[in-house]
Amino acid sequence: MMPAKYRLRRRGDVAHVLSKGKKTPSGSVVLHWLPQTNSEVSQVAFTVSKKVGNSVQRHRVTRVLRHIMMTEITQLNNPKAIVVRALSNAASTPTENLKRDIQTGISKVNANV
Numbered sequence: 001m002m003p004a005k006y007r008l009r010r011r012g013d014v015a016h017v018l019s020k021g022k023k024t025p026s027g028s029v030v031l032h033w034l035p036q037t038n039s040e041v042s043q044v045a046f047t048v049s050k051k052v053g054n055s056v057q058r059h060r061v062t063r064v065l066r067h068i069m070m071t072e073i074t075q076l077n078n079p080k081a082i083v084v085r086a087l088s089n090a091a092s093t094p095t096e097n098l099k100r101d102i103q104t105g106i107s108k109v110n111a112n113v
Helices: 011-018 054-073 094-112
Strands: 022-024 027-033 043-048 080-086
Touching: 011 027, 011 043, 011 080, 022 094, 027 043, 027 094, 043 054, 054 080, 054 094
Parallel strands: 043 080
Antiparallel strands: 022 027, 027 080
């Protein structure tokens, strides 16, 4: 499980990032992000819609993405609020490719700052 300080928990915060943040597509995921001024660390939330698959598939994708982000969150230059949105092909994408997509997305986010 991801430590609490790295989790974006409130629905309003997630909605704010999705509506006001920048969007960075990367393979099977899209990273929505905003710079954070009130936090010392980056915080992450995950959205996996029913287009990805049934409940079992959605939760598997969420667990895989959470595990990947736990190791990759330290690669961000400045604190950011990030919502990782899985696209419909995420359930059939191998874990290595999801990791590469997240890494590519994070490097794009770092370049946009």
